[in-house]
Amino acid sequence: MSTIQPEREKIISLILGCLGDLPGASSIPKGDLNENLPLLGPGSVLDSIGLVTLIVDVEQRLAVEHDISVTLASESAMSRRQSPFRTVGAFADYICELVKDVCANA
Numbered sequence: 001m002s003t004i005q006p007e008r009e010k011i012i013s014l015i016l017g018c019l020g021d022l023p024g025a026s027s028i029p030k031g032d033l034n035e036n037l038p039l040l041g042p043g044s045v046l047d048s049i050g051l052v053t054l055i056v057d058v059e060q061r062l063a064v065e066h067d068i069s070v071t072l073a074s075e076s077a078m079s080r081r082q083s084p085f086r087t088v089g090a091f092a093d094y095i096c097e098l099v100k101d102v103c104a105n106a
Contacts, residue, residue: 006062006066006068006099008092008093008096011092011095011096011099012035012088012089012092014058014061014062014065015054015058015088015091015092015095016033016034016088017061018054018057018058018061019033019037019045019054019088020033021057022046022050022053022054022057024050027045028045032045034088035087035088035089035092036087036088036089037087037088038086038087039051039054039085039086039087039088039091040083040085040086041083041086051085052073055072055073055085058072058091058095059071059072062095062099066099068099068102068103069102070095070098070099070102072094072095072098077094
């Protein structure tokens with residue numbers, strides 16, 4: 001496993017790339033593809049299946065592109081007071097937190 005942590009901006013790009021690959025992504029205005037884009041709740045561009053697909057895609061790309069294996073949808077993620085899946089930025093922060101822990105324990 002890699003001990004080099006990808007930067008937050010690279011994580012945001014990875015998430016946005018996965019979003020762009022989802023079915024129906026063409027309906028997302030290009031100007032909205034940024035870290036403030038809601039992934040969950042009011043104004044979300046994804047339904048529940050879309051969110052699950054995004055999470056799986058991001059896990060796979062982290063593994064392939066960065067040699068980092070993390071589980072993004074876990075009991076601890078679901079039990080947080082604020083969901084780590086609210087926005088692209090919140091998701092990126094959550095991933096950075098998990099990757100930091102994984103790399104520290106490698």
